[in-house]
Amino acid sequence: MNIFARLHSDLLSILNELSAAKILPPDMRTDRISVESPRDSTFGDMSSNAAMVLAKNAGMKPRDLASLIVEKLEALPVVATAGIAGPGFINITLATSAWHDVLQTVLAEGPKFGASTIGAGEKVNVEYVSANPTGPLHIGHARGTVFGDVLASLLENVGYDVAREYYMNDAGTQVDVLARSAHLRYREALGEDIGEIPSGFYPGDYMIPVGRALAEKFGDKWVNAPESEWLAEIQGFTVDAMMALVRDDLAALGVNQDNFVSEKALVAAGKVESVHAALTARDLIYTGVLEPPKGKKPDDWEPRPQELFRATAFGDDVDRPLRKSDGSWTYFASDIAYHLDKFERGYGKLIDVWGADHGGYVKRMEAATKAITDGGAALDVKICQIVKLMDDGEPIKMSKRTGTFVTLRDLVDEVGKDVVRFIMLTRSNEAPLDFDLKKVTEQSRENPVFYVQYAHARCHSAMRLATDAFPELSTERKSLVTSELTVLDDSAELALIKVLGAWPRAVEGAALAHEPHRIAYYLQELSAEFHGLWTKGRERPELRFIVENNAGKTQARVALVRAVQIVIESGLNILGVEPVKELR
């Protein structure tokens, strides 16, 4: 149950009554009416703009309309008081019993509290990582990977049918380079001295085992063979090996994607030709010459007639090439084919998670998706800004040569998957992020991962101690559902329950806005409220969770602690972070 959604629907019923009584017009616009918690909690628990939104339409002053609504709101059992403030806000304070009901709902629903069905089973495709299969993942991939994975979980949580997808760019020149690099390592594995890896090849040590495996499988048959004979086979073999590395890296971060879609397979299946035909049929392709970029003309620029897609007809700044000057397809062409493929597989909602360096690519992809699906697919491209790796305030220089922490795996080994996942969501995706190796492992208030984990561990600690004091007390949520909760009447306790009550709304908001970082922020807020209540017990012993010689009150408090634990666990599950019961 979402308490905000409930009040919202109660409010709409009231408005309908007023409409039936001819006070409000029948065609009133209710879509802009909101029920949310006010910034300042002294205004009450909830606040609505209904009177201000409808006033003009009803031909009334906002405050006059508000008073009619307030009268009816106050008749509701869940409402303690309602009032009018400012230009026409309706402020609502809920009955204490309503908050007890919320707490009971958390216990009754358990892990399902906060989940919803607003997605209605609609198919959503979340594409993330999609690193070129030319080596292991590095830290630059970490943010988008976590972002996409958590966004997918969020959407699942609110009832969408979600696919987690990886697009493999296993076609094009970079995989040819990869195959040549593998051939070099293959010769090396057979005893040849290959010296320094020449520039233009992938130099990484991770290619050495590939060379050995090739040597084992094929012996020396391709040592002196011309490239045309071995390229295709070694390329396939090496891409498979690279994808195995990538999957291992993803697994280390707790990521398991459903689909791995091959660009090469799309091209081989003629999908790019189909796209070309489809766009041609819509008169969206022509042969033209692009202008050089203003103010930064490349030295080797020369006018080139190319086949161009009319991206400008769909909001892009210039038309974009589908074929290179040699007539072969651009990456963009196969990317259009890929997005059409997603749409044809039944996904009406598409989400792409890209790095900041691809920001300039967004408009053309949106334009192309609009064109090729005739507006049928809704594409949202989420750009993750760069992560700066720091060590105690000092930036770490990224260098592939000296390379400390170049790879994602190294980062996970150093600080752990849970820390990486959580910290990547402590900023909006559109803001740059500092990842400080020292600070993220500190056990202090500054470190949000620790802070939230500590709150969760404290919940378990409190429940353990409660059973020590009252051995007959069960801390299982199902036993706690029937607890007598009316003893929870302190404002600090109610404040904590109110934060719990906001959880379903937080999940829904984060999912619909495609902003997973809101979950991390919510968890910090809930943890702060919980730590605060805990510490209040120091000054005011009557607020402690364990009340001597009072099993009933203790049980009510434990019910609250269990509810906090349940919601933190749900939140951490969405983030893919393990909720710990004890800290070491």
Added chain:
RNA sequence: GGACCCAUAGCUCAGUUGGAUAGAGCACGACAUUCCUAAUGUCGGGGUCAGUGGUUCGAGUCCACUUGGGUUCACCA
């Protein structure tokens, strides 16, 4: 030069899709430990929301322009 993102407290950043007196952490100052894990908490000072104009009952939020920073810029992926 164009495009995209950013600009909020000394620092790092949130800001519930346009609501009321703009929030948190750090830092700074004061305070609380015979007390469920002090690994925490409470209180306080600190703001021209980069600037100008516009849209309306109402703008940190939307629009235009200006300034400053980041990313990116024919055919690469």
